[in-house]
Amino acid sequence: MQKILVTQPMLPELEDVYSQIEEIWTTKWLTNMGSKHNELEIKLKDVLKVNNVSLFNNGTIALMVAIKALDLPHGSEVITTPFTFAATPHCISWNGLKPVFCDIEPDTMTIDAEKIEELITPNTSAIVAVHVYGFPCNVKKINNIAKKYNLKVIYDAAHAFSTEIDGRGIGTFGDITMFSFHATKLYNTIEGGCLTYNDDNLVRKIYNLRNFGIRSEELVEEVGINGKMNEIQAAIGLLNLNLYKKEQEKRAKIKEFYDDNLSKIKGIRIPKMPNNATNSYQYYPIIIENEYPLSRDELYLKFKQRNIYTRKYFYPACHDYECYKDNLQNRVLSIVDDIKHKVLCLPFYGNLSTSDLNNVCDILKMD
Numbered sequence: 001m002q003k004i005l006v007t008q009p010m011l012p013e014l015e016d017v018y019s020q021i022e023e024i025w026t027t028k029w030l031t032n033m034g035s036k037h038n039e040l041e042i043k044l045k046d047v048l049k050v051n052n053v054s055l056f057n058n059g060t061i062a063l064m065v066a067i068k069a070l071d072l073p074h075g076s077e078v079i080t081t082p083f084t085f086a087a088t089p090h091c092i093s094w095n096g097l098k099p100v101f102c103d104i105e106p107d108t109m110t111i112d113a114e115k116i117e118e119l120i121t122p123n124t125s126a127i128v129a130v131h132v133y134g135f136p137c138n139v140k141k142i143n144n145i146a147k148k149y150n151l152k153v154i155y156d157a158a159h160a161f162s163t164e165i166d167g168r169g170i171g172t173f174g175d176i177t178m179f180s181f182h183a184t185k186l187y188n189t190i191e192g193g194c195l196t197y198n199d200d201n202l203v204r205k206i207y208n209l210r211n212f213g214i215r216s217e218e219l220v221e222e223v224g225i226n227g228k229m230n231e232i233q234a235a236i237g238l239l240n241l242n243l244y245k246k247e248q249e250k251r252a253k254i255k256e257f258y259d260d261n262l263s264k265i266k267g268i269r270i271p272k273m274p275n276n277a278t279n280s281y282q283y284y285p286i287i288i289e290n291e292y293p294l295s296r297d298e299l300y301l302k303f304k305q306r307n308i309y310t311r312k313y314f315y316p317a318c319h320d321y322e323c324y325k326d327n328l329q330n331r332v333l334s335i336v337d338d339i340k341h342k343v344l345c346l347p348f349y350g351n352l353s354t355s356d357l358n359n360v361c362d363i364l365k366m367d
């Protein structure tokens with residue numbers, strides 16, 4: 001049987017890529033805020049419904065810069081979720097800050113806003129929350145807490161491209177939001193990402209930090225990094241802007257197929273998107289509850305034996321990592337410790353055929 005992976009990148013037609021590359025070859029402008037870069041920044045403002053967009057070479061550097069741009073006190077504590085990709089807590093740590101892990105909500109699997117306040121100390125400076133799988137965090141509650149305790153809020157929206165909450169772009173909540181455009185993401189620029197933010201005063205700061213802190217030929221203002229997106233990445237991004245909606249439509253149909261086939265299976269829970277938010281269609285996670293005849297790990301292996309590569313995304317959780325295992329200091333995160341053993345992301349991309357989908361569902365139905 002042909003290998004089925006958990007995702008497959010959205011790719012523009014090769015001829016379209018060639019013609020973009022021809023243009024780049026003609027201008028010989030390969031990187032450093034070229035015309036394709038600038039065009040993509042402008043177009044993404046509309047797509048994401050945000051005030052400001054700054055493009056980056058990847059989401060991790062973007063998140064590093066987002067945290068740096070807010071000038072948080074060195075060594076201060078940042079409350080975050082352990083149910084995320086390694087990049088989230090690592091960006092906090094690389095900024096000389098301490099990630100403090102908070103438990104998650106069982107339904108959306110995002111940070112449990114009800115449990116944030118009890119973790120706040122005089123040393124807390126920020127909250128970094130993740131719209132995991134595209135499920136939106138409780139932005140209202142997080143905003144109220146941030147206001148009450150004077151904390152900065154950064155959202156990791158790596159999985160939430162184009163998601164809207166009550167018709168508002170998800171990148172407009174908090175101080176800064178990061179999107180990843182990695183090849184595994186619904187919308188990709190091969191590698192890439194961006195920051196979105198409402199505050200126009202951050203434009204110059206983020207521009208500088210992304211470009212080594214260089215302001216002009218003879219003025220280096222601060223300790224920056226190289227976070228620039230190049231012209232080939234931006235060209236792919238421009239082409240993929242024409243394709244992502246179609247990909248989302250295909251994934252919506254696949255979600256419907258999975259929902260219809262899996263919702264009646266005892267022991268399989270399908271997490272639901274809140275009614276006031278749109279779906280990015282980034283992942284299709286299911287929860288393998290105790291009533292299911294196989295454990296999540298047994299099921300994962302069963303899929304693998306049939307050449308289907310699901311993902312235990314996110315297992316291990318970040319508080320299990322060698323570098324963070326002392327972070328909890330005897331605190332117990334009971335929801336995430338349960339869900340990390342039960343969650344499984346199924347293959348989810350537009351090109352999956354009906355026979356692929358039937359194969360996945362038959363394995364889950366134990367046929």
Ligand SMILES: Cc1ncc(COP(=O)(O)O)c(C=O)c1O
Pocket residue numbers: 058059060061084085087088130156158159180181182191192193
């Ligand atoms: C939740 C989350 N945050 C951050 C990142 C990092 O983004 P990038 O790969 O673009 O550096 C990823 C994935 O790649 C992610 O899934």
